[in-house]
Amino acid sequence: MSSGKKMWSAALLATAVLAVTAACGSGSGGGGDSAGGKTVLRFSYWGSDARQKMTEEVIKKFEAKNPTIDVQGEFSDFASYYETLSTKVAGSDAPDVITLEIRGLREYADRGTLADLASKVNTADIDAKVLGTGIIDGKQFAIPTGVNAFSLVVNPSLIQSSKAELPDDTKWTWDDYVALASKVSSGSGGKVTGTQLSWNPAYLQIYAAQKGEPFYNGNKLGLSPQTIKDWWAIMQSLIKDKGAPDAAKSSEIGATSIDQSLLATNTGAMGMWWSNQLGAVTKASGQQLDLLRMPKVQGATSSGMFLQPAMFYTASSKSEHAAEAAKFIDYMINDAEAGSIILSDRGLPASSKVLAAVKDKLPDADKKTLEFIDKVKSELADPPAAPPKGASAMEDILTRYSEEVMFGRMTPDDAAQKFITEANASIAG
Amino acid sequence: MTDVSVAVKPRGAATQPARGGHRSTQRSRREARAAYLFLAPWFAGLLVITVGPIFASLYLSFTDYSLLEEAKWVGFDNYITMFTEDPRFLSSLKVTTIYVVVSVPLQLAFALALALVLDRGLRGLSIYRSIFYLPSLLGGSVAIAILWRKVFGSDGLVNAVLAIFGIQGPGWVGDPDTALGTLILLHVWTFGAPMIIFLAGLRQIPSSYYEAAAVDGAGIWRQFRSITMPLLTPIIFFNLVLEIIKSFQSFTQAFIVSSGKGGPADSTLFYTLYLYLKGFKSYDMGYAAAMAWVLLLIIAGLTAVNFLASKYWVFYGDTK
Numbered sequence: 001m002s003s004g005k006k007m008w009s010a011a012l013l014a015t016a017v018l019a020v021t022a023a024c025g026s027g028s029g030g031g032g033d034s035a036g037g038k039t040v041l042r043f044s045y046w047g048s049d050a051r052q053k054m055t056e057e058v059i060k061k062f063e064a065k066n067p068t069i070d071v072q073g074e075f076s077d078f079a080s081y082y083e084t085l086s087t088k089v090a091g092s093d094a095p096d097v098i099t100l101e102i103r104g105l106r107e108y109a110d111r112g113t114l115a116d117l118a119s120k121v122n123t124a125d126i127d128a129k130v131l132g133t134g135i136i137d138g139k140q141f142a143i144p145t146g147v148n149a150f151s152l153v154v155n156p157s158l159i160q161s162s163k164a165e166l167p168d169d170t171k172w173t174w175d176d177y178v179a180l181a182s183k184v185s186s187g188s189g190g191k192v193t194g195t196q197l198s199w200n201p202a203y204l205q206i207y208a209a210q211k212g213e214p215f216y217n218g219n220k221l222g223l224s225p226q227t228i229k230d231w232w233a234i235m236q237s238l239i240k241d242k243g244a245p246d247a248a249k250s251s252e253i254g255a256t257s258i259d260q261s262l263l264a265t266n267t268g269a270m271g272m273w274w275s276n277q278l279g280a281v282t283k284a285s286g287q288q289l290d291l292l293r294m295p296k297v298q299g300a301t302s303s304g305m306f307l308q309p310a311m312f313y314t315a316s317s318k319s320e321h322a323a324e325a326a327k328f329i330d331y332m333i334n335d336a337e338a339g340s341i342i343l344s345d346r347g348l349p350a351s352s353k354v355l356a357a358v359k360d361k362l363p364d365a366d367k368k369t370l371e372f373i374d375k376v377k378s379e380l381a382d383p384p385a386a387p388p389k390g391a392s393a394m395e396d397i398l399t400r401y402s403e404e405v406m407f408g409r410m411t412p413d414d415a416a417q418k419f420i421t422e423a424n425a426s427i428a429g
Numbered sequence: 430m431t432d433v434s435v436a437v438k439p440r441g442a443a444t445q446p447a448r449g450g451h452r453s454t455q456r457s458r459r460e461a462r463a464a465y466l467f468l469a470p471w472f473a474g475l476l477v478i479t480v481g482p483i484f485a486s487l488y489l490s491f492t493d494y495s496l497l498e499e500a501k502w503v504g505f506d507n508y509i510t511m512f513t514e515d516p517r518f519l520s521s522l523k524v525t526t527i528y529v530v531v532s533v534p535l536q537l538a539f540a541l542a543l544a545l546v547l548d549r550g551l552r553g554l555s556i557y558r559s560i561f562y563l564p565s566l567l568g569g570s571v572a573i574a575i576l577w578r579k580v581f582g583s584d585g586l587v588n589a590v591l592a593i594f595g596i597q598g599p600g601w602v603g604d605p606d607t608a609l610g611t612l613i614l615l616h617v618w619t620f621g622a623p624m625i626i627f628l629a630g631l632r633q634i635p636s637s638y639y640e641a642a643a644v645d646g647a648g649i650w651r652q653f654r655s656i657t658m659p660l661l662t663p664i665i666f667f668n669l670v671l672e673i674i675k676s677f678q679s680f681t682q683a684f685i686v687s688s689g690k691g692g693p694a695d696s697t698l699f700y701t702l703y704l705y706l707k708g709f710k711s712y713d714m715g716y717a718a719a720m721a722w723v724l725l726l727i728i729a730g731l732t733a734v735n736f737l738a739s740k741y742w743v744f745y746g747d748t749k
Contacts, residue, residue: 079689083709090496090714107712111497249583251693252603393711396690403694407605426711 038070041324042095044088045073045311046081051345058338062331069324082392089113094316096325101311102133103394105142105386108314114141115317120326122334125351133309133383142386143333144309146347148274149373149380150202151305152292153281158269162187169293174207174234177295181243184269194243195270196262197235197250197406199399202308203272203294207231209304209381210297219388221423225416232405232412239406247406254399259284275373276310276347279365289365291372293379303379310347348373390427397423490719495712507719518720520695521703524609528699529676532616537668540620544627545657558625565621573615574685578602581611602686605696612682612697623668630664631657662743670735677728680705700724 045055052075059071074095076084082104088094089108100108108114118140123131126144134142156166162184167176181194205215207227214222238244245253245262253261258277262268264284273281275291282289294305313332315325332338339354344366349355355370362370387394401419404410410418490507492500511518543561547554567573580586583600591598601607638656647655680701683691691698691706700720708717 086496086709086712108497111495113497245583246600248600248603248693250603252578252582252600255603255688255690255692390711396706396710399690400692400695403605403692407694409605409694 038068039321039324041069041071041097041321041328043071043073043097043099043328044075044081044085044095045099046076046078047345048077054341054345058332058341061337061341062328065331066324066327069328071328089316092318094318096316096319096321097328098314098316099145099311100142100314102309102386103392105134105312105314106136106389107392109136109139109141109386110389113317115315115319115322115325116140117143117315117326117329120322121330125334125353127350127352129383130307130309130350133386134312136386142312142314143329144347144350145311145313145333146276146309146344146349147307147373147383148276148310148347149305149307149376150200150206150272150294151275151372152270152272152294153263153278154270154290154292155263155266155268155285155287156290157287158188158192158266159184162192162269164269167292167295169295172293172295173298174295175298178234178237178241178243181238181270182241183243185242191267193245193262193268195238196253196268197238197244197402198272199254199395199402200272201394201398202274204228204231204398205384206294206304206306207234207297209302209306210300212302215384216387216391216427219427221420221427223420225413225420228416228419229412232402232415235402235406247403247408250406251403263289274308274310275369276344276366278369279344279363282365291369293376302381303376304381305376305379306381307373307383309350309383344369388427393426394423397426486718486721489715490722492715493713494715494718496708496714497712500715503715507716508723510716511719511723517695517698517703521691521698521700524691524696524698525677525679525700528609528613528616528679529673532613533669533672533676535613536617536620536672537623537665539617540624540668541627541661541665543620544624544631545653547624547628548631558628561624562621565619567619571681571685574682577611577615577682577686603693605694608687608693608696612679612686615682615686616676616679623672626668627661627664630661634660659744663745666735666739666743670732673731673735674728677724677731 043059045051047055052073055073055075059073063069063071074084085095085098094113098108098114116139121143123140123143130144130147131140134140134144136142152169154166159166159180164180164183164187167180172180177195184192184194201215204223208215208223208231211227211230213224213227216222235244239246239250244250258264258273258280261271261281261284263271264281266285266287271281272294278289278291293303296303313329315322315329319325332342334351334354336354336357339349339351339358340361342349343358343362348366348370349358359367359370397419401410401415401422405412405415489500491502491504493503493506494500547557547561551557564573578585581601582588583598583603585601587601588598599607601611634657638660639652642652642656678701679699683697683699683702684705687693687697687702689702689706691702701724704717704720704724707713707720
């Protein structure tokens, strides 16, 4: 009998333990109002280990100033960031402060996930047009952290050693660009390739703007099939004239990170990226790299280039700590102390005051970026509004059809039509 | 026959005379209850973590669900869209089917061939066995998929070897014509698990069969065809069913080798990869759930066909 009793109590105990642990699990996951009387504020962001270290440092400074707030950073790499974030939101477990990029902004804002931050965060020192990119349907859902411009990165010494000359970027055309690239490839005896292909929608956006077409027109593409085909023709002639690697190598390079790009490995002389990546490519290549204006369509009146926020801080509409969330965002954006740690990690600071305060502390590559942006500022188009919901898939869609064309598996006509159809379907919903 | 019934009787008789039957059933009932209580935590887990989500996904497959908003009921829309308006769905199905149809037989043939060699009683068999099994442990891992990129890259190992013979190899993973081939190769390379099972199966075949056949003058090929193969068919069948199910669900390899996009030009867009892209990148979890159920039906259908067909070729030694 006694053994039966023991068994019963053991079984009951096991069940009880399970129930208790389950309760614990849900308790800590449910937002956690206090940790030793402090308000817990969850802040999600993506990036490298270096960014995590830097962010933790800023969080410590913020907590020292606001002893009643305990900020918990929720960090992941970019590839898995949106997965984690969307599942958290789906599970009613959204972080209080959420970092988003412009492509993801409407996905979240249009679905009621974000809170209006107007007049809750001081935005007096942010350029109105840049700030405007965070406004959706009249509400300031997002505060830009810093800005970037999509531009051409060049390695001047590789161009010269390939017996080619640096272009005058104030008036060079796409034909000049293709010619220069193939000259580098041939002049270096194949050791250095002129450039590598980019399927970044920002590139197409700049090209289309030079032809007077917007990328998005409300919830539809504003691109004409002809523009897309002309754009593909640039890349086709790059491949044909050996200014860029063949289609297979290109798609292989395109799938790797920036550290393995031709420019970063000193096997290519040019490439296109967001200006804040100059630091990363420079570091990987170990050589002197510069930013250039994008080439232009013959006779174009606009450069098509534009400033775009690198990231945005947003707050969850479901947050129970809206005031603290706004306070934290305000600190990240406006405090020179935070700025002096973050520097240009989240784009060149959007706040002009912070930018002025940290200017001299910037690493060399970022000083160069700042100089470049100052130089071209007057030629820039207005920062485009956040793309419609569904635009986060645009780069994948564009890459796919571009590759079909480069491999000759689809005619440009066919691919342009199909691209427009699929892209429109993706952003219509 | 009589032998058997005689043999059974005493065993049955042994349980009969437990005269204190009342007490013992009470005791066993109590034990059963305790067992159920012990099982309760596991059962709760099964309900909450497995069965619950399965039915939730069935429900979601009939909805438009972005993860960020409430799910909206749309009936069979997701299923209809899949087969009528989504060329990428069909192309992912095609890619996956090619992958399964080519890689599974190749892998099994390879596994069987190696098992036969190892069964010959090599010295240091266990070392070889471990070495050959190693890829199976690693094959599904991220590290190997990254290594694969390097090996088959345009400046990779394969092309370096080809260059010795003066052949300029293509960028294997970057070319839509060859990218899937590299993934098939990766799958074939992870032949370890079926090989171990084949090896165990081979050990089950009594050596007296071979001795008898040898006496009758059967050569190695004849022995393989008439003894090894028929006796091994249940094992082959087992491996076949398992590998088909497993390869339909392949994900990691394509995810890493194509940087999570199924590229170049959708040539490595596996079914599960597309499902993932739909669910997490396009915020279309309802559609992804519907795809998961279609995959379940496909796999269940294929497995059923497999079992039906097995009647005609699988030989269970004891049935005839």
